[in-house]
Amino acid sequence: MQDTYYLENGQLLKSQTSAAQNAIYKKYKDALVNDGVPIKAIFPGRCFRNEATDACHENTFFQMEGVMVDKNISISNLIFFMKTMLSEVFQKDIKVRLRPGFFPFVEPGFELDISCLICGGEGCPSCKHSGWLELCPCGMIHPEVLKAGGIDPEEYTGFAFGLGLTRLAMMKYGVKDIRDLNSGSLRSLSQFTDDE
Amino acid sequence: MAEQTLKLKQELIQKLEAVSEAMQLEQIRVEYLGKNGLITGLLKGMKDLSIEEKKTFGQEVNELKNEAADMIAKKGEELKNAEILKEINSMPEFDLSMPAKLDRGSYHPITLVQRQCEKIFKSMGFTVEDYSEVVSDYECFESLNIPNITLHAICRILIIWKTVSF
Numbered sequence: 001m002q003d004t005y006y007l008e009n010g011q012l013l014k015s016q017t018s019a020a021q022n023a024i025y026k027k028y029k030d031a032l033v034n035d036g037v038p039i040k041a042i043f044p045g046r047c048f049r050n051e052a053t054d055a056c057h058e059n060t061f062f063q064m065e066g067v068m069v070d071k072n073i074s075i076s077n078l079i080f081f082m083k084t085m086l087s088e089v090f091q092k093d094i095k096v097r098l099r100p101g102f103f104p105f106v107e108p109g110f111e112l113d114i115s116c117l118i119c120g121g122e123g124c125p126s127c128k129h130s131g132w133l134e135l136c137p138c139g140m141i142h143p144e145v146l147k148a149g150g151i152d153p154e155e156y157t158g159f160a161f162g163l164g165l166t167r168l169a170m171m172k173y174g175v176k177d178i179r180d181l182n183s184g185s186l187r188s189l190s191q192f193t194d195d196e
Numbered sequence: 197m198a199e200q201t202l203k204l205k206q207e208l209i210q211k212l213e214a215v216s217e218a219m220q221l222e223q224i225r226v227e228y229l230g231k232n233g234l235i236t237g238l239l240k241g242m243k244d245l246s247i248e249e250k251k252t253f254g255q256e257v258n259e260l261k262n263e264a265a266d267m268i269a270k271k272g273e274e275l276k277n278a279e280i281l282k283e284i285n286s287m288p289e290f291d292l293s294m295p296a297k298l299d300r301g302s303y304h305p306i307t308l309v310q311r312q313c314e315k316i317f318k319s320m321g322f323t324v325e326d327y328s329e330v331v332s333d334y335e336c337f338e339s340l341n342i343p344n345i346t347l348h349a350i351c352r353i354l355i356i357w358k359t360v361s362f
Contacts, residue, residue, distance in 0.1 A: 011330050020327035022339035042317045043325040044310050062306050064313055066322065081320065088316045105340040148339040169309040181306060192305045
């Protein structure tokens, strides 16, 4: 991949938090198979991409990956979890919709859109008058990926999503320029308070 | 003779009450308990007494001596405590239990959002995992069904394609 930072020893700085998926499957597959404990995990982390920076691109950003693997997991489970989480984060009822999208590690893959937070779905300049904002890629985990993690795709299914924490923070706090977040400027950072 | 000891004792008590400094106390100690002090002085008149009287009187004097020493030591301690108390009272007042006014800073917005998400997912039964930032090619691409097309691979394909087509 061209936008990945490679190290001299052939390893690389992870360009997506999905890189941890394989390790998670291997870690929990015994509990899943032997005891029937579903794999439910999130892994937030820093990702690196060799990109030119502008108002919405950074070379270092945060993602949060989430997976759930069990028998009879379907897309409705995915929608429920995403909707619950987003409604909690934004403190209001959020509508979500799925659009087909291609990602190699999910089949079928979706782009998850949420109803625009500013206009509430009626259409405004920030959502390009569509009423929807693109938020995160997600989908049902590809059988090959499950197989690589040592899980039988015939028996188990699962969903995965990759949430852009940086983008979520920008949307929640109304940060217009992504570069402000990594600038280390105390003047802008000290405005945020813990509202828990 | 018992009157003498009693008198001395009462005198001593009165004098001790009036004492307010360590120096004065030391003077009194020398006056009564010193080598030529009043209590030792009592013993000097003893030679005129009969053996019986000597016995009882000697006992009385010794008791007086011990009592006097005790009283003086007690007074000395009182004076010392009073001095410490005075020093404490003369210090400026601090309230160590008062909450400090610290500028505690704030969290980064991404940290806030991350913690919030973690909290929500934890409440839904998810575990929060941590993973290395340096990973292998296999973990980042191959295990995720992304074919590993590096520059080397592209060159190899091009070379093969060229050799075949010529």
